[in-house]
Amino acid sequence: SNENVRFGRTGSISIPPPSTVDVVKKIDVNPPKGTRDFPPDEMRLRNWLFHNFRQVSQMFAFEEVDFPVLESEALFIRKAGEEIRDQLYCFEDRGNRRVALRPELTPSLARLVIQKGKSVSLPLKWFAVGQCWRYERMTRGRRREHYQWNMDIIGVPDVTAEAELISSIVTFFKRIGITASDVGFKISSRKVLQEVLQCYSIPDNLFGKVCIIIDKMEKIPIDEIKKELRSVELSDEAIEELLQVLSIKSLTKLEEKLGAAGEAVADLKRLFSLAEKFGYSEWIQFDASVVRGLAYYTGTVFEGFDREGKLRAICGGGRYDRLLSTFGGDDIPACGFGFGDAVIIELLKEKGLIPEMGEQVENIVCHLDPDLQDAAAAVATILRGKGQSVDLVLENKPLKWGNQECNPRHATTRNGGYNSVSHFKKGKWLKDFATRVRTMVEDEMEKIAGDKVKD
Ligand SMILES: Nc1ccc(Br)nc1
Numbered sequence: 001s002n003e004n005v006r007f008g009r010t011g012s013i014s015i016p017p018p019s020t021v022d023v024v025k026k027i028d029v030n031p032p033k034g035t036r037d038f039p040p041d042e043m044r045l046r047n048w049l050f051h052n053f054r055q056v057s058q059m060f061a062f063e064e065v066d067f068p069v070l071e072s073e074a075l076f077i078r079k080a081g082e083e084i085r086d087q088l089y090c091f092e093d094r095g096n097r098r099v100a101l102r103p104e105l106t107p108s109l110a111r112l113v114i115q116k117g118k119s120v121s122l123p124l125k126w127f128a129v130g131q132c133w134r135y136e137r138m139t140r141g142r143r144r145e146h147y148q149w150n151m152d153i154i155g156v157p158d159v160t161a162e163a164e165l166i167s168s169i170v171t172f173f174k175r176i177g178i179t180a181s182d183v184g185f186k187i188s189s190r191k192v193l194q195e196v197l198q199c200y201s202i203p204d205n206l207f208g209k210v211c212i213i214i215d216k217m218e219k220i221p222i223d224e225i226k227k228e229l230r231s232v233e234l235s236d237e238a239i240e241e242l243l244q245v246l247s248i249k250s251l252t253k254l255e256e257k258l259g260a261a262g263e264a265v266a267d268l269k270r271l272f273s274l275a276e277k278f279g280y281s282e283w284i285q286f287d288a289s290v291v292r293g294l295a296y297y298t299g300t301v302f303e304g305f306d307r308e309g310k311l312r313a314i315c316g317g318g319r320y321d322r323l324l325s326t327f328g329g330d331d332i333p334a335c336g337f338g339f340g341d342a343v344i345i346e347l348l349k350e351k352g353l354i355p356e357m358g359e360q361v362e363n364i365v366c367h368l369d370p371d372l373q374d375a376a377a378a379v380a381t382i383l384r385g386k387g388q389s390v391d392l393v394l395e396n397k398p399l400k401w402g403n404q405e406c407n408p409r410h411a412t413t414r415n416g417g418y419n420s421v422s423h424f425k426k427g428k429w430l431k432d433f434a435t436r437v438r439t440m441v442e443d444e445m446e447k448i449a450g451d452k453v454k455d
Contacts, residue, residue, distance in 0.1 A: 034136060034144025044357045046147070049176075049341060050129050053149040056172045057127035060164065062151055065126045067108035069133070073098040075107040075327075080208035080295030087134035089144070101133035104294070105150045106320065106336060107327075113154050114329035122155025122332065143342065152336030154324075159267050161335050162300045162319065163274035169304060169315060169337065170280045177353045180280075183314060186287035187271065187302040190318070191264035192254065193291065196245050200238035208295035210234070214246065215293040248288040267300060296320045300335065306347055314347060315339035366393035 031037050038046055057064065073090045090100035102108060105128050113124065128150050136142045151168055153161040166185060173183055190211060197210065213228045222243075229239045248254050251272065255265050268286060275281045284302075292301040299319035306314060317337025325331045348354050363383050367376040380392040 032144075033138050034142065036143070036145070040359070041357075044359075045345070045354065046341065048355060048357060049344070050147070050149075052172060052175050053127075053129055053339070056168055056175065057149075057151055059171065060125070060151070060168045062125040062127040062168075065109065065112065065128050066130060067102070067105065067112060067128070069101055069131055070099050071102050071108055071111075073100040075111060076100055076103060078208070078295045080212045082212055082295055083293060084134065087136055089133040089135040102130070103132055103134050104338060105130050105132065105148055106152065106294075106296075106323070106338070109150070109152055109154075109336070110323050110327055110329070110334070113332070113334075114324060114327055123161075124154040125151075126154070127151045147341040149339040149341075150336055152334060154334045155332055156335075157321070157333040159271040159300060160274060161333075162302070163271055163278060165317060165335060165337055166275070166284065166302060167278045167280060169339065170278075170283050172339075173304075176348065178347070178351070180282040182307060182347070182351060183283070183304055184307055185284045185302050185304050186290045187268070187284050187300065188286060188288050188290040189264045189267050189300050190291060190297050191262065191267065191299055192245060192258065192288055193242070195258055195262050195264055196242050197238070200235065200241070202234065202238065206232050210242075211291045211297070212293060212295060214242075214289075214291045217246070217289060246289045249286060251286045254286065254288060263299075271300065292316050292318055294318075294320075296323045296326070298322055302337070304339075306350075308350075310350065311343050311346055314343050360389070361391045362388045363390045364393065365390055370396060 036042075054064065073088065076085065076088055076090075078085055084103045088100050088103060090098065093099050109126060109128065113120070129147060130150075131145055132148050133145050136144055151165055153165065166187075169185075173179070190207075193211060193214065194207060197207065202210070209232050210229065213225060213232070216228075217225055226239055226243075229242070230236075234242070245254075245257055248257060251265070251268055254268070258265055260266070272281070272284070272286070275284050290301055290303055291297075292303065297318040298321045301316075301318035303316035304314040305311075315337055317335065319333070319335040321333045322331075323334060345354070363380075365376050365380045365383070367373045376392060380390040383390045
């Protein structure tokens with residue numbers, strides 16, 4: 001057949017008789033649909049991004065936590081019609097347990113808080129950076145995994161917690177060169193929705209469903225939105241009133257509409273006042289249409305957006321005061337956000353802010369003669385012992401000399417800046433140098449290992 005038949009090994013080999021050759025059909029070398037590999041250059045960028053996530057989290061005195069990627073499916077089964085539920089990457093394991101690849105980190109965090117119970121003192125400030133999954137039908141060609149940075153404050157009932165969380169994201173943006181003219185935060189509260197629905201005696205159990213429908217406002221036609229709202233028993237009058245309130249983009253108008261007595265207006269005014277003190281007022285705006293797509297939010301909700309409107313939400317979060325109690329835990333207030341690793345990279349590319357990052361090696365040690373390989377290894381060891389990073393050239397192929405390209409690999413892929421490049425080549429000078437090196441090595445190793453090195 002014209003298949004791309006490859007022998008089991010490459011290079012000069014004696015080919016055994018056909019009967020014993022493993023005919024290996026070339027595997028698909030791409031990762032599964034919707035997933036990514038991270039080759040070195042991509043991994044350096046990812047490490048840079050995660051390093052900034054962690055630096056900011058630690059600057060705000062948050063402690064890092066992590067959880068299994070695989071969780072009980074029950075953690076994510078909510079009946080509010082969320083997209084995250086429809087796309088759950090779930091299956092039955094060999095023990096007939098219903099499990100799922102986590103689509104988000106918050107339920108795992110809530111589970112751990114409940115598990116820890118009284119052994120941890122509140123408030124908790126925890127952060128995590130973890131891979132999250134969704135089973136997206138590939139017709140839309142979207143990713144099925146991404147890494148999310150989460151910060152959560154557990155046990156603080158008032159909006160000082162949200163103010164602190166937004167401040168941490170602003171700090172992160174500033175660190176990587178993003179300004180308030182690039183990105184903003186739309187902020188609202190689900191209590192706005194709640195206060196409107198209460199006027200129409202909509203039962204609480206429909207609140208989550210209404211929020212999920214409203215969250216689709218900019219994704220599906222308004223008539224579809226109205227149809228779905230009618231399906232959860234909202235009257236046409238209630239729907240018109242709701243849509244009118246959701247179009248409000250100023251706190252003053254919201255107060256005129258809802259009055260000053262309600263929690264929604266009080267919370268939001270307090271949050272915007274705190275933003276003044278934190279110095280990030282220019283980053284935020286009130287927008288009643290923001291509800292976010294997770295059913296468990298109960299209060300403030302916010303999302304980071306690119307002001308050019310080219311990208312999907314950069315990050316999002318809010319208050320989820322009931323989540324722990326729905327898992328059987330105590331009634332503990334909580335809020336947090338999720339920040340994906342993909343949209344931010346698209347934004348940085350748009351803004352020309354992707355950092356230049358070559359491989360950072362301080363020394364290259366290479367031998368130009370096979371019988372000096374041991375000297376090269378000794379030198380590399382000494383340098384490493386001093387805490388220096390060393391790329392010890394292992395390959396034996398002839399190396400260039402004179403134009404400082406000790407190895408085409410290094411000359412092209414390392415962007416200069418090494419502390420030393422040690423070449424070993426036959427010749428009197430080199431012999432003396434190698435002797436000096438060997439003496440230096442032995443003196444050094446004698447200090448470390450004592451006389452027995454001499455032997
Ligand atoms: N929740 C979630 C998981 C994975 C991706 Br990609 N997007 C959203």
